[in-house]
Amino acid sequence: MTQSRQQQKLKTRRAIIDAAFGLLDEQHSFSSMSLREVARAAGIAPTSFYRHFKDIDELGLTLVDEAGLTLRQLMRQARVRIASGGGVISTSIDTFMEFISANSNIFRLLLREHTGTSNAFRAAVFREIQHFTEELTDYTVATTGLNKKLANLQAEAMVKLVFSTGAEALDLDTTQREQLAVRLKIQLRFITNGSLEYAKNN
Incomplete structure (x- = not known):
């Protein structure tokens, strides 16, 4: 019972x-x-x-935690798809856009509370983005050989760009979202190639 x-x-x-x-x-x-x-x-x-x-704010913090966890789990799934033969950037962005399409409300929460009026919510979203960035940093170190400092700078730039583009993608139709994804993949390759070139010359 x-x-x-x-x-x-x-x-x-x-x-x-x-x-x-x-x-x-x-x-x-x-x-x-x-x-x-x-x-x-x-x-x-x-x-x-x-x-x-306890109150509505505690519910809000729980939603932020769940949103961040859902997104991280999705990107882990992307890495499994990559291991099966998909391109890193292409597969990751396709997976991310699928997430936005299927879970727009979850992503809206992260976006809004990241710049919202509640200090607690902003801090919670920042922690989730940091977790996401740290996972990407570790993955980059393991797959490219970049040192951790450079890998972290690269990860920060990529995460900020992806989140910004995700905000733009929310209100687009399927065709526009696909075009935006193509642009984002190119921009991320710029960042990746720039990081590798910097590491080679410094």
């Missing part, structure tokens, strides 16, 4: 998180979302919300 109650609690918590993600769109940011609105979308009473989260 105890296990059953615990499972129900986890199920309700998941429903709250999914409801909040579902409410995000181009007009509706997390900062404009109310606790009652989330509870209604999750199919629970507003008072039940507090059994799972």
Whole structure:
């Protein structure tokens, strides 16, 4: 019986998180979302919300953590596809664009809270971007032989460019998004080739 109650609690918590993600769109940011609105979308009473989260801000931080984890897991999947014979940049960007297309609300959350009014949210998004950058740095060191300092600079430049382009891609149609992806792949190759050239000459 105890296990059953615990499972129900986890199920309700998941429903709250999914409801909040579902409410995000181009007009509706997390900062404009109310606790009652989330509870209604999750199919629970507003008072039940507090059994799972201290307040709406704690829910927001959980969403940021989940968004960052989802994105990192996706890029790990991209590396598996690369290991099967795909080009590093091409496969990574195709995977990223697929993510934006299928999870636009998750990416919108990261973008908005990165420059939002909440210090806690900004710090949480910054941590997620740092995790992403560190993983890319380690991957670059392992696959190109760049030293860690250069690999980190390259990773920072690439992540900033990818996130910026991702923001641009959100409101484009399929054809425009494909064209944007082609441009992004070229720009990332510029960064990669520049890093290797710099390492060779310095």
